Amino acid sequence: MSIKLGCIADDFTGATDLANNLVQGGMRVLQAIGVPSHPLSADVDAVVIALKSRTIPAEAAIADTLAALRWLQAQGAQQIYFKYCSTFDSTKEGNIGPVTEALMDELETDFTIATPAFPDNKRTVVKGYLFVADVLLHESGMQNHPLTPMTDPNLVRVMQSQCQRKVGLIDYSIVQQGAAAVEQHMDLLRSQGVGIAIVDALSNRDLMNIGPALRRLPLLTAGSGVAIGLPQNFGIASSSQACALPAPQGARAIVSGSCSVATNAQVASFIKAGHAAFALDPQEVAADNDAVGRILAQALPLLDAGPVLVYSTADSSSVKAVQARLGAAEAGAMIEDAMAAIARGLVEGGVGQLIVAGGETSGACVQALGISQLQIGRQIDPGVPWCHARTTVGGSAGIHIALKSGNFGTEDFFEKAFVVVNE
Numbered sequence: 208m209s210i211k212l213g214c215i216a217d218d219f220t221g222a223t224d225l226a227n228n229l230v231q232g233g234m235r236v237l238q239a240i241g242v243p244s245h246p247l248s249a250d251v252d253a254v255v256i257a258l259k260s261r262t263i264p265a266e267a268a269i270a271d272t273l274a275a276l277r278w279l280q281a282q283g284a285q286q287i288y289f290k291y292c293s294t295f296d297s298t299k300e301g302n303i304g305p306v307t308e309a310l311m312d313e314l315e316t317d318f319t320i321a322t323p324a325f326p327d328n329k330r331t332v333v334k335g336y337l338f339v340a341d342v343l344l345h346e347s348g349m350q351n352h353p354l355t356p357m358t359d360p361n362l363v364r365v366m367q368s369q370c371q372r373k374v375g376l377i378d379y380s381i382v383q384q385g386a387a388a389v390e391q392h393m394d395l396l397r398s399q400g401v402g403i404a405i406v407d408a409l410s411n412r413d414l415m416n417i418g419p420a421l422r423r424l425p426l427l428t429a430g431s432g433v434a435i436g437l438p439q440n441f442g443i444a445s446s447s448q449a450c451a452l453p454a455p456q457g458a459r460a461i462v463s464g465s466c467s468v469a470t471n472a473q474v475a476s477f478i479k480a481g482h483a484a485f486a487l488d489p490q491e492v493a494a495d496n497d498a499v500g501r502i503l504a505q506a507l508p509l510l511d512a513g514p515v516l517v518y519s520t521a522d523s524s525s526v527k528a529v530q531a532r533l534g535a536a537e538a539g540a541m542i543e544d545a546m547a548a549i550a551r552g553l554v555e556g557g558v559g560q561l562i563v564a565g566g567e568t569s570g571a572c573v574q575a576l577g578i579s580q581l582q583i584g585r586q587i588d589p590g591v592p593w594c595h596a597r598t599t600v601g602g603s604a605g606i607h608i609a610l611k612s613g614n615f616g617t618e619d620f621f622e623k624a625f626v627v628v629n630e
């Protein structure tokens with residue numbers, strides 16, 4: 208069995224986001240958690256391999272990404288898509304650039320593009336500057352991200368600081384002329400020694416203009432937005448027919464480790480609506496090994512009565528205070544482990560419909576649940592579909608799981624999601 212598009216995502220929410228956009232575009236998609244240990248057995252157009260490589264050192268991210276690349280090549284992938292965050296999340300050391308260049312070396316290609324544009328989620332790129340809704344990236348709340356604070360909205364500058372190759376720009380005035388103009392400009396940049404071009408996009412129309420211009424590139428790097436213009440390159444017509452998932456079963460719960468502006472508002476809205484909610488206190492986790500056990504003991508008896516939320520979500524000043532005491536990476540890893548144990552305990556206790564908020568948090572939870580593959584179902588909000596997965600814990604029916612990117616979703620996302628899955 209041979210696939211058309213091979214995708215490597217640097218986190219788990221990002222992978223379902225990309226898979227969702229490809230499914231919306233009519234592709235049959237399999238999402239694998241980590242590099243599969245066996246050859247592909249399903250007849251699909253694309254495979255998205257979800258890595259947890261966004262915040263790890265560049266060398267480790269390269270090793271994981273190249274392992275994924277080799278598996279995708281062995282399945283016959285005609286084109287490789289490296290997916291990163293629509294807010295271009297990278298640490299101070301930054302691994303988007305090094306991973307991109309390692310993929311270019313391995314694929315022996317001298318040119319690729321980079322664009323996190325995702326207009327459906329209000330991420331637009333103008334003259335190389337990334338906007339989140341109406342403000343520049345570094346004013347959007349992303350400057351306070353616990354692991355990947357983003358302080359420079361100029362993507363040419365950010366990418367250049369991470370790359371050996373020359374970074375250029377294809378700006379919106381070219382993109383708006385259509386695919387032929389984009390292709391011509393790619394040739395021009397190439398002739399000027401540019402290896403990687405940031406591409407502007409303000410609308411889905413721009414993304415549809417960019418799509419056909421990418422058909423001959425062995426590698427593209429982007430957020431999930433670019434995916435909407437790709438299926439046509441493989442002769443696949445757009446359809447919003449997500450695959451039907453099995454009927455949902457079991458209790459409902461949310462585990463939220465995201466500290467984004469959007470998730471803070473979603474958690475507040477869910478609590479305000481009167482649902483059961485338990486805060487995981489990082490200081491308690493650090494001081495005492497059974498903070499997780501205590502939360503589970505309180506949460507499990509309430510599951511029958513409706514959705515239960517467990518959260519470490521906090522505003523930027525609380526996050527900074529925790530980080531000052533424990534260290535940013537240490538606090539992040541400790542809380543992710545605690546959230547993963549909570550997700551596991553909830554599923555063992557009968558949860559069959561689970562929302563996880565936060566990319567790193569999702570990575571930890573999905574791994575703790577022993578999930579190796581996700582089937583993509585209906586979209587809840589742009590970038591966030593319901594999925595179905597077998598787990599190594601809980602019942603044999605598998606669970607419904609939604610991995611919500613930190614900054615995605617409307618304020619009533621948690622309540623809405625449980626309505627959507629049961630419709």
Ligand SMILES: Nc1ncnc2c1ncn2[C@@H]1O[C@H](COP(=O)(O)OP(=O)(O)O)[C@@H](O)[C@H]1O
Nearest residue numbers: 353465467519521539542543565566567568613
């Ligand atoms: N209260 C808190 N204080 C400090 N760090 C936290 C807190 N809550 C969560 N974290 C950590 O912050 C990081 C959030 O990242 P992630 O889960 O990817 O969310 P997002 O999708 O919003 O980026 C995780 O490493 C998580 O463990």
Ligand SMILES: O=C(O)[C@@H](O)C(=O)COP(=O)(O)O
Nearest residue numbers: 220221224292293566612613
């Ligand atoms: O592209 C995006 O914004 C998402 O797909 C994504 O990767 C989000 O990551 P988190 O905000 O860490 O959940």
